[in-house]
Amino acid sequence: MKFSQNKSPILADKYKLPLYLFLAISSNLVVSPIVYAASGTQLSQIQAWALGYLVLTSIGLSIYLFFVMFLPEKF
Amino acid sequence: MSDPSSPDLPHGTREPHRHTPKADVRKLYQRAIFASFLKLHPRNTAKNPVMFVVWVGTVISFLLTINPNLFSTIQENINQQRYFNGLITLILFSTLIFANFAEAVAEGRGKAQADSLRATKSDTTARKILPDGSIQSINSPQLRRGDVVKVVAGEAIPGDGEVIEGIGSVDESAVTGESAPVMKQPGTDIASSVTGGTHLISDELTIRITSEPGQSFIDRMISLVEGAQRTKTPNEIALTVLLAVLTQVFLIVATTVKPIANYIADFMSTVLGTTAGNSLRSGVSVTILISLLVALIPTTIGALLSAIGIAGMDRVAQFNVIATSGRAVEACGDVNTLILDKTGTITLGNRMADEFIPVNNYSIEDLVWVAKAASIFDQTPEGKSILKLAENYGAKLDFDLHKAEGREFTAKTRMSGTHLPDGREARKGSVEAIKKFVQERGGIIPPEIDAAYEKISKLGGTPLAVCLDEQIYGAIYLKDIVKPGLPERFHQLRQMGVRTIMLTGDNRMTAGTIAREAGVDDFIAEATPEDKINVIRTEQSKGNLIAMTGDGTNDAPALAQANVGLAMNSGTQAAKEAANMVDLDSDPTKLIDLVTIGKQLLITRGALTTFSIANDIAKYFAIIPTIFASAGIEALNVMRLKSAQSAIISALIYNALIIPALIPVALKGVKFLPLTANQLLKRNILIYGIGGILAPFIAIKLIDIILPFS
Numbered sequence: 001m002k003f004s005q006n007k008s009p010i011l012a013d014k015y016k017l018p019l020y021l022f023l024a025i026s027s028n029l030v031v032s033p034i035v036y037a038a039s040g041t042q043l044s045q046i047q048a049w050a051l052g053y054l055v056l057t058s059i060g061l062s063i064y065l066f067f068v069m070f071l072p073e074k075f
Numbered sequence: 076m077s078d079p080s081s082p083d084l085p086h087g088t089r090e091p092h093r094h095t096p097k098a099d100v101r102k103l104y105q106r107a108i109f110a111s112f113l114k115l116h117p118r119n120t121a122k123n124p125v126m127f128v129v130w131v132g133t134v135i136s137f138l139l140t141i142n143p144n145l146f147s148t149i150q151e152n153i154n155q156q157r158y159f160n161g162l163i164t165l166i167l168f169s170t171l172i173f174a175n176f177a178e179a180v181a182e183g184r185g186k187a188q189a190d191s192l193r194a195t196k197s198d199t200t201a202r203k204i205l206p207d208g209s210i211q212s213i214n215s216p217q218l219r220r221g222d223v224v225k226v227v228a229g230e231a232i233p234g235d236g237e238v239i240e241g242i243g244s245v246d247e248s249a250v251t252g253e254s255a256p257v258m259k260q261p262g263t264d265i266a267s268s269v270t271g272g273t274h275l276i277s278d279e280l281t282i283r284i285t286s287e288p289g290q291s292f293i294d295r296m297i298s299l300v301e302g303a304q305r306t307k308t309p310n311e312i313a314l315t316v317l318l319a320v321l322t323q324v325f326l327i328v329a330t331t332v333k334p335i336a337n338y339i340a341d342f343m344s345t346v347l348g349t350t351a352g353n354s355l356r357s358g359v360s361v362t363i364l365i366s367l368l369v370a371l372i373p374t375t376i377g378a379l380l381s382a383i384g385i386a387g388m389d390r391v392a393q394f395n396v397i398a399t400s401g402r403a404v405e406a407c408g409d410v411n412t413l414i415l416d417k418t419g420t421i422t423l424g425n426r427m428a429d430e431f432i433p434v435n436n437y438s439i440e441d442l443v444w445v446a447k448a449a450s451i452f453d454q455t456p457e458g459k460s461i462l463k464l465a466e467n468y469g470a471k472l473d474f475d476l477h478k479a480e481g482r483e484f485t486a487k488t489r490m491s492g493t494h495l496p497d498g499r500e501a502r503k504g505s506v507e508a509i510k511k512f513v514q515e516r517g518g519i520i521p522p523e524i525d526a527a528y529e530k531i532s533k534l535g536g537t538p539l540a541v542c543l544d545e546q547i548y549g550a551i552y553l554k555d556i557v558k559p560g561l562p563e564r565f566h567q568l569r570q571m572g573v574r575t576i577m578l579t580g581d582n583r584m585t586a587g588t589i590a591r592e593a594g595v596d597d598f599i600a601e602a603t604p605e606d607k608i609n610v611i612r613t614e615q616s617k618g619n620l621i622a623m624t625g626d627g628t629n630d631a632p633a634l635a636q637a638n639v640g641l642a643m644n645s646g647t648q649a650a651k652e653a654a655n656m657v658d659l660d661s662d663p664t665k666l667i668d669l670v671t672i673g674k675q676l677l678i679t680r681g682a683l684t685t686f687s688i689a690n691d692i693a694k695y696f697a698i699i700p701t702i703f704a705s706a707g708i709e710a711l712n713v714m715r716l717k718s719a720q721s722a723i724i725s726a727l728i729y730n731a732l733i734i735p736a737l738i739p740v741a742l743k744g745v746k747f748l749p750l751t752a753n754q755l756l757k758r759n760i761l762i763y764g765i766g767g768i769l770a771p772f773i774a775i776k777l778i779d780i781i782l783p784f785s
Contacts, residue, residue: 054361061127062323065128065319066323068319069320069323072307072319075124075315
C-alpha cells in the first residue's frame, strides 16, 4: 500500500508526455468519427483523424491559455 | 550600434565612480545562438504563452510541409503548396529562434558575470578554531554559521563573517573592484564585517562565520545574476495575463475563420457560381490560419518580455549593485519618495573644520588650544580636520598625552573629548549637548554662543561648541559641501514626480540651508537613525513608495520596511540581509541612478508593448483583405499587396525580423527623459503607438515588392 502511495505521483510526473498522448488518442476516438461523418466524402479517414487532433490541439491551447490567465505566476 | 550593455543615463547624470564587474562577454553571441536552439524544448517554451502558440503553429505547419494533404485534399499543384508551407514553417521557426536569442543574450550577460564571481569563490583551506583552542584545517565549504576561524596575511577569507579579534587590511577588489584595501577590526558596526573570497593582506584576524554553506554573499550574488531565482515581477505577471487574453481572443478568431469562410463560400457558390466559392474555401487553409494567428498575437512583446526584465537586472549589476530580485529593480521605477541621509549622500562625506569663533572673551588662541585638546584622540575625519586647522594656528599641547584619556562620540552624548591629566575635561560637540555639559558643572552659557550657532547654521555648516569644564570657549564651523550635480538630479526627479526628503541629525537651521542649496523637497532635522523607520511608515501610510539607503545595524528595520532598501557593501551583515539591494561600491548617491534605471525598465516595457499591439493593426490589414479578396473585400486591401500568399509571407517576415531589430532596445532600454507619467504616456503613444502602426505598413509593403510572388 505504501509502495503505491509513494509511486503513483512520481510516475504521473515522470511520464507526463505519454499520459497526454494517451489522453489525446483516447479523445480522438470520439472526435474523429464526428469529423468524418460531418465531412461526407470530402475527407479520408486519415484526414479526419488529423483534423480531430487539430481540434483537440486548439482546445488544449485554449485551456492552456486559461491556465496562464488564472495562474500567471506559474508561467 | 552602441554597446547595449552600457547603462543609458540621462543628461546631467553623474558618471558614477563605479567598478564595472569584469564579466567575460566574449563568445556571448555564439553561446546565445546555441542556447536559442536549446530553449526550443517545449517545457521551456510553455512558460511563454505567446511563443508557445507560435511553437505549436510551427509544428503543425511543419507537418503540413511534409504532407500538404494532411487536413484536406489540395486541388492545386501540391509541390507549390509544400513550398509555401515550408516557407511559413521556416519563418515561424526563425521567429522562435529570434525570441529565444533575445532572452539568451540577456541571460548570457548575467552568466558571464556569474562566471567571473565564481572565479573568486575558490575553495580554500580554513583554520577552524575548536572549542579547546586547537586548530583544525578544513575545506571552506564545510564551514558552518558560528564556526570561528583564524586567517593570516596572504590568505583568502574562507566565508562571510564578523571579525572578533585582530586588525588587518583586506583586499575586497574581488567583490567590489575597489583596489584600495579596507581596514577590518572587531567591535565596530561597519568595519567588522568581512566577505568570503576577499583576501587578508596584512596581520591576522579571527573571524566568526555568519553564513551557512552555499548561502554566502557571493553564492547569493551568483544565483541572482544567473537568474536562478528569477521570479516574475507583479507588472510582468499583469502583462503575461494581458498577452494570454489577447492570444486567446485571436486563437478563437483564427479557429472560427474557417467555418465563417465556408458559410460565405456556400452563399457565394449560390450567387456567383462554384468557382468563387471554391476560391474562398481554398484560400483559407490551415497554414494560412496559423499565419494569421501568429501575425495577430503580440509576438514582439511576447518574445522580448523576459529579455527586458533580465536586462533591467543586468543594468543594475553594471552599476555594481546586486538586486535580490527583479521585483526590487521594478520597485525602483515605482518609487515616488526618496529618503536620503545628508552626510555622504547629499553632502560630501567629510565635513571639514573651516573657522574658529571664540566667545566669552576668550582669545582665538585659547579656543584653538581647547579644540585641539578635545580632538587629539578623535579619529574621525572631522576630528582630524580640527587638528589640522589648529596646527595652522600653531597650537601646542603642554600635557602628557599618555596620561590623558579620550572620550568617544556617541549618538546619546552627541559630543567627544579628552580627560586631561590634571583632571580637567575638554569637550566638543553639538551646541545643545555642550550647553547641558556646562550647566551640569554650574557654568554660565554666554549669549554669543547662540549667535555663533545661528551664524554657522545659516551658512549651512555644522556648529560644534567647545568647552573646558564649565567654561564655553567658542564654536567650530564645520563646513558641509553639497555634492556637485545633485541639485540638477533632484530637479529631474521632481519632474518625474519623485519627492526627495533629506534626513539629518543637524539642527533645523543647518538642515534648512543645506536642503535649499541641494534642492530637496523636504527635510527632517535633528533625526536619529531610529527615526528613519518612523518617517518611512508615515510616508507609506500616505500611499507613497519609499526608497532609502543604509549601512548600520540600526538601519536594518528601516531597510526592510522601505519598498527599496539599498544597503552599502561596507555595511553590516544585518543591513545587507534586510535590504533588497546591495551597492558593492558603497556609494549612497547610486539610489538616484537606481530609480532612473527602474523607471527606464518600466518605460521600455510599456513602449514595446504599445509598439507590439499597434503592429497588429497593420498586419490585420495586410492579411484579412487578401484572404477574403474573392468575398469582395478587396477594397480593404489598402496596401495593394500582390496576393494572399505574398501578403502572409510579408507579414510573417516582418513579424520575425522586428524581434532581433528590437533586441538592442530591449537590452539597452528606450531613451530616458525625466518626464511626468502623463507626458510619458503621450510620448509613448506618439512614438511607439503611431510608429507601431506606420512601421509595419511600410515594411510589409517593401517586403511584398521584393518577394517573387505574383
